[in-house]
Amino acid sequence: MTPSNAAAPLPDSGQGTPNTAIDGQDLQGGGWSDRAYDALLTAFALCVPLLLVLLIVALTMAAWPALKQFGFGFLTSSDWDPAAEHFGAAPAIYGTIVSSVIALVIATPLAIGVAIFVAEFAPRWLRQPIGFLIDLLAAIPSVVYGLWGIFVLVPALRETVMPFLRDTLHLGATPFFSGPAYGPSMLAAGVVLAIMILPYISSVSREVLLAVPRSQREAALALGATRWEAIVGAVLPFARSGIIGGIILGLGRALGETMAVTMVIGNRHEIAASLFAPGYTIASLIANEFAEASGDMHLSALMAVGFVLFVITLLVNFVARWLVWQTSGGTRKVG
Amino acid sequence: MSGVSLTEQVVREPIPERPTGVGVPGTPGLIDASAFSFWYGKKQALYEITMGIQARSITAFIGPSGCGKSTFLRSINRLNELIPGTRHEGKIFLDDADIYARGTDVVALRQRTGMVFQRWNCFPKSIYENVAFGPRINGETDRAKLDEVVEGALRRAALWDEVKDRLRESAIGLSGGQQQRLCIARALANDPEVLLMDEPCSALDPIATQRIEELLVELKRELTIVIVTHNMQQAARVSDRTAFFFMGRLIEIGNTAELFTSPREAQTEAYITGRFG
Ligand SMILES: Nc1ncnc2c1ncn2[C@@H]1O[C@H](COP(=O)(O)OP(=O)(O)OP(=O)(O)O)[C@@H](O)[C@H]1O
Ligand SMILES: [Mg+2]
Numbered sequence: 001m002t003p004s005n006a007a008a009p010l011p012d013s014g015q016g017t018p019n020t021a022i023d024g025q026d027l028q029g030g031g032w033s034d035r036a037y038d039a040l041l042t043a044f045a046l047c048v049p050l051l052l053v054l055l056i057v058a059l060t061m062a063a064w065p066a067l068k069q070f071g072f073g074f075l076t077s078s079d080w081d082p083a084a085e086h087f088g089a090a091p092a093i094y095g096t097i098v099s100s101v102i103a104l105v106i107a108t109p110l111a112i113g114v115a116i117f118v119a120e121f122a123p124r125w126l127r128q129p130i131g132f133l134i135d136l137l138a139a140i141p142s143v144v145y146g147l148w149g150i151f152v153l154v155p156a157l158r159e160t161v162m163p164f165l166r167d168t169l170h171l172g173a174t175p176f177f178s179g180p181a182y183g184p185s186m187l188a189a190g191v192v193l194a195i196m197i198l199p200y201i202s203s204v205s206r207e208v209l210l211a212v213p214r215s216q217r218e219a220a221l222a223l224g225a226t227r228w229e230a231i232v233g234a235v236l237p238f239a240r241s242g243i244i245g246g247i248i249l250g251l252g253r254a255l256g257e258t259m260a261v262t263m264v265i266g267n268r269h270e271i272a273a274s275l276f277a278p279g280y281t282i283a284s285l286i287a288n289e290f291a292e293a294s295g296d297m298h299l300s301a302l303m304a305v306g307f308v309l310f311v312i313t314l315l316v317n318f319v320a321r322w323l324v325w326q327t328s329g330g331t332r333k334v335g
Numbered sequence: 336m337s338g339v340s341l342t343e344q345v346v347r348e349p350i351p352e353r354p355t356g357v358g359v360p361g362t363p364g365l366i367d368a369s370a371f372s373f374w375y376g377k378k379q380a381l382y383e384i385t386m387g388i389q390a391r392s393i394t395a396f397i398g399p400s401g402c403g404k405s406t407f408l409r410s411i412n413r414l415n416e417l418i419p420g421t422r423h424e425g426k427i428f429l430d431d432a433d434i435y436a437r438g439t440d441v442v443a444l445r446q447r448t449g450m451v452f453q454r455w456n457c458f459p460k461s462i463y464e465n466v467a468f469g470p471r472i473n474g475e476t477d478r479a480k481l482d483e484v485v486e487g488a489l490r491r492a493a494l495w496d497e498v499k500d501r502l503r504e505s506a507i508g509l510s511g512g513q514q515q516r517l518c519i520a521r522a523l524a525n526d527p528e529v530l531l532m533d534e535p536c537s538a539l540d541p542i543a544t545q546r547i548e549e550l551l552v553e554l555k556r557e558l559t560i561v562i563v564t565h566n567m568q569q570a571a572r573v574s575d576r577t578a579f580f581f582m583g584r585l586i587e588i589g590n591t592a593e594l595f596t597s598p599r600e601a602q603t604e605a606y607i608t609g610r611f612g
Contacts, residue, residue: 213456
């Protein structure tokens, strides 16, 4: 065996030094135009966080009277009575979360299924059209979804789906699917939201799946995985953090969606276990009452629910970052 | 697929060296190609490749870029047929069974023919889960058995001592050479008869390369190894037989020492003396 070898040379650790020197020179050198450009960009970049801070400050100040007066009870009380100047936002908070969760439960498997189909199974010529049609769902105005909800979805739920869930599947035995089928309901809001967020989850997932390197697929296939096993065992795990990102994006949309939800949720200040019953969300509460808010405390209470929504979305985003970090980080310990 | 039966083809173009296998006759891992051609769409990449690959030995594929080495290698585990628009003619036998015969269990075939790629492609999972991937999709769920298989495969890939205390850590944290040996371990966990390697060392430094080469010499006692390489010294160092490909054709195959010292074909000589390629 000869030591002579045409393979890649050993990385030379000494080579880092000249590179750094060149970089340093680049930063120091350059004319005043470079520096002006630099300063301008920095200013632009700082504008965005500044705006965010101002927004938080303004919102907090406006919400402060209500938060101070009702304290923790603002989050737990179900009593929203502008005439008596008593405000409790529990039903709206509950409705915001529940309708979004319903939407996620329905949309996530569908969206990921569609993404897997488009990225892995659809013939090449079908990929573009399907992707385009799904993306088009995101372009439909919210109010159109609301109209569709009122005229198509709500009657269909009332006549067919709700009786089917309650009686045929005997889910009526649980509190969640019992009681009369009104039509406008938490379920209707959840379903509309599901359709609205589906394109977000699905597009992100599709892009992420398509970006999984071919070598990962081939590694699994060469080990004797079937196509499906390669997807479940190699492609999806590789894409996991990206897909979670897509789901969170969808959740963010669902939490803040206003128009379509307002049109189908029934707008009632009440926490009902049954998904067939009407409910409320923070966004629809604000939209419904802001224009005719009676008095300062009412206005402040609306600001306060807005503040709560803001906090919820912030939390969701932090959890999302943490999840993405968890699933992609090198520090991960696997089962 | 061609409708021509094997006997006709053998008559037309007899397999020149029906491999005898090193050692016991009937050693598993014999590969025979018979007039095997391959197309990517309209472009023909392989022209009637006929060769025998001996069991329990290392066969190197050399030749200039684009001559079809990878294509032929990836035809042995039928990985190429996943590319849309490809087709083939001719046959490839693994232990007397035509791997392209109708009804061939491709999953089983790929388990018998492990593959190691140019760029190590570990899964972004733990070291343990990487190695356990093959046995798991094989349906192995027993934890103790899996532990045993994983340890065995890592030992055979000469990686066990380096990773035994960090089996739960992500494979991505390993060095390039370690990741490539992990990929070898992952393939070995299926207990294959054949190991197909496509330029496994081309992205590694000389020390990592040497470790892999030593490993291959160790592994050939139990396996048929086929290695594609651009590194002529590597072919000369590790392989028992060398096949020279040129423009989709097999120009020459023979004992490595003979092929490098006294090639039969002018094209082979031109290539190994560096006059082209
Ligand atoms: N997916 C593909 N689609 C179309 N043509 C391909 C494809 N893969 C390879 N080819 C063509 O087939 C021929 C053989 O390619 P192959 O990858 O087998 O060469 P190779 O000998 O492995 O080359 P290298 O040494 O560069 O890896 C080349 O002309 C190449 O352009
Ligand atoms: Mg190649």
